Amino acid sequence: MKSKKSRGGRLSKDERRKLITLRLEQYPAIRVSVLATDIGVSTETIRRDLEDLEKDGLISRAYGFAARPLSPEPEFMARDRLFSEPRNRIAKAMSALVEDGQVLIIGSSTTTLRVAERLAADHKDLCVYTDSTLIASKLAANPTFRIRLVPGIYKDSERCVYGPDTVDYLRRVYANHAILGATGLTSEGISNADHDVGETYRAMSLRAEQVTVVADHSKFLRPAVNTYAQWAVVDRLITDMPPYGDELIQGLRAARVEVVVAGDGGGQVPIAED
Numbered sequence: 001m002k003s004k005k006s007r008g009g010r011l012s013k014d015e016r017r018k019l020i021t022l023r024l025e026q027y028p029a030i031r032v033s034v035l036a037t038d039i040g041v042s043t044e045t046i047r048r049d050l051e052d053l054e055k056d057g058l059i060s061r062a063y064g065f066a067a068r069p070l071s072p073e074p075e076f077m078a079r080d081r082l083f084s085e086p087r088n089r090i091a092k093a094m095s096a097l098v099e100d101g102q103v104l105i106i107g108s109s110t111t112t113l114r115v116a117e118r119l120a121a122d123h124k125d126l127c128v129y130t131d132s133t134l135i136a137s138k139l140a141a142n143p144t145f146r147i148r149l150v151p152g153i154y155k156d157s158e159r160c161v162y163g164p165d166t167v168d169y170l171r172r173v174y175a176n177h178a179i180l181g182a183t184g185l186t187s188e189g190i191s192n193a194d195h196d197v198g199e200t201y202r203a204m205s206l207r208a209e210q211v212t213v214v215a216d217h218s219k220f221l222r223p224a225v226n227t228y229a230q231w232a233v234v235d236r237l238i239t240d241m242p243p244y245g246d247e248l249i250q251g252l253r254a255a256r257v258e259v260v261v262a263g264d265g266g267g268q269v270p271i272a273e274d
Helices: 013-026 032-039 043-055 084-095 110-122 133-139 164-170 195-205 246-254
Strands: 029-031 060-062 065-067 103-106 127-130 146-149 153-155 160-162 175-180 184-186 189-192 208-214 226-229 236-239 258-261
Touching: 013 029, 013 032, 013 043, 013 065, 029 032, 032 043, 032 065, 043 060, 084 110, 084 208, 084 236, 103 110, 110 127, 110 133, 110 175, 110 208, 127 133, 133 146, 160 195, 164 195, 175 195, 184 246, 189 195, 195 208, 195 226
Parallel strands: 103 127, 103 175, 127 146, 175 208, 208 236, 236 258
Antiparallel strands: 029 065, 060 065, 153 160, 184 189, 189 226
């Protein structure tokens, strides 16, 4: 639905800026052409507005999209209260791909925490390496699991460890599955808002037969400071709705990433097909 015009028939620059920022409170990223149509001005006008908003630190821009600004994520426990049901569906879909007796690497995130809860309920005899104290605790509910909390410097805000000792330890591990979260998913790959956690994820992504990223739709087209892996490293993305944005879809297709949409009637999306 197009925005209403002011009495003079045109929206002022301040009115347009306010509308753009309001739209980005509803969606993590919006195509420039869609914003222009929605607000009722030319794409050139919108691009000028976006340039100003970016200079003021109010938005980010990438690949024909306006996006929410780069900023640190809320701390772990605050994030864990968001998107609860989609994350539970994602966890169920991930658990269905794991077999009893396998070796897993699980990175610290709010979505992988839900995966850990589901694995503890569904499986037996798993060996799991993790950097997360919370994930280790959830997995410990299953007495048949062997849980290895990797060494490192403890970061209380993320309830995990990180650093050179963490990365060095992971280089000596190899698993059936690496299960990783994300702050952002773009055409460039998978990113994390915490540089230290991103470096741990980078190491984990190189140490498994299959690498699965578990992330809800709020991460689509959202950039973050540390791009820890390109899509070519990833075998599968499990999310709660089909990816959108031409550039993101093209990145997934080029890397032949399997996309699994978790939910009622959900399943594999043939995103890798030409």
